[in-house]
Amino acid sequence: MQYDAIIIGGSFAGLSAALYLARARRSVCVLDTRKPRNRFARASHGFFAQDGSDPLIMLDNMRRQVETYPTLRILEEAATDARREDGRFSVNLANGETVIGINLLLAFGIRDLLPELPGLAERWGHSVLHCPYCHGYEFSGRRLGVLNMSPMSVHQACLIPEWGPTTFFLNGGTLNAQATADLEQRGVTIETVAVEGLVGEGRNLSAIRLADGREKPLDALFIGPSYRFNSDLAERLGCATEAGPLGSMITVDEMKATNVREVYAAGDVTRMGHTVTFACADGVMAALAIHRSLVFGSGE
Template structure:
């Protein structure tokens, strides 16, 4: 991302310049709104080599999609970029003030949080090296590439059952690893049994892999088993504490609470992308960013027209 900032006052500051932030930026730039996109260059999906299930971009490298978007946005003269980390933000009489880690202060009438989330990796040796490659979170984003493979789901309870119901359509070699005593109900266990899905009550200690390609799981009891793909539901946290500092209400799942138009519970603040949606995909990020951009332009128009 190019830093070409020429002013300090904007209609909208977008914190986060990945897919959702850039999508909102395009909608606003096409409406001649003065916007600033602040981004540090670390998108949530930087671990994965390919992006899928996004029409016209299926199988493309995530970095290539981002570069295409940036190349298109620089053609809109009212869009500016700042390659930094937004350290803090606060409400002021005229709108909002955002301060970066280098002390740059910029101002806007509205604020859009496209900050994404941060995955919290479990203490499993080899996990991070496989994340986004053969250890995956979403059957829609990556499942097709592992169809027919020997697959495990590392999860428990309702989450494990939900994932199993989806992944079952992609492979008939499926197991659930609960990493503890199973919390699956008898009804769920019965359905899993009928679909020949094993439940393994064991903890994974290590993932043996070759450059991110899973070969074998080593359990804490010393046993091992070969697998070719792993699904897992891991916890996450907001990428930044700015939403909380600004007073944005959060959902019980730790996402920023928004309405159907991407407005948060704080007037003048909007949110889009992974930080406010459980549907983690490039397509959804672009869609919510597009909505946010349109609504921001609408709200700015209502205030001045």
């Protein structure tokens, strides 16, 4: 069977696109390995009508709803390769099968590269956080920290006092006079001693252990990790990418089309600001573009 669209990544961006295409009575195959980026968090915040919902339950509900459309198929499989053959895309799956489609949507998301500090990875999404708009409110007025990881960290440390008293862990780095003045002006405490690890019960954080043996009490630590695409398919297909401050993005136009004809991209892989709301909106936009191309032609 030849699908009107193959969607690689069936999470917030991919399933939003799938829903719109299915409602336009088009055939869609969604490939998904079920590892959404926010799977480490117990609750997702800031998405209209779903504030505080478990992100995995949100996606289960979404899958259940889209699967009622007869033209849509979801395969729990990884896409391992994709190429254009005879004007159509062939996508290889990890199970050895191949699916064929006219349009491709890349919505396979990104993965965060967490710093290797004892006690950090297991607290990711719970008391080690990256986005204050997503999880800062739950720590209102508590003892907050920011780990120095890149030039962006000073900016993050200047923002976090909006949610609570903040310590900036320099962790062996240096600060110029302007950065020091900015942090002081925002009331941020600067801790110069290197960080050795995170301490606390279960996934909760109670302190940061420093190299001089002190333990600095803390309830949440914000970090700004760099990231990578979950798949190299954009590069393999010849899609242009551009560098952002923490990782690459697939270059798209306002309709989410890449530079490769009939290849679209949506969600975290295409932008710097990463939220469920943006990912869903991207998916809808890509679906509209794909549908227009199916109805009116791709213009080439």
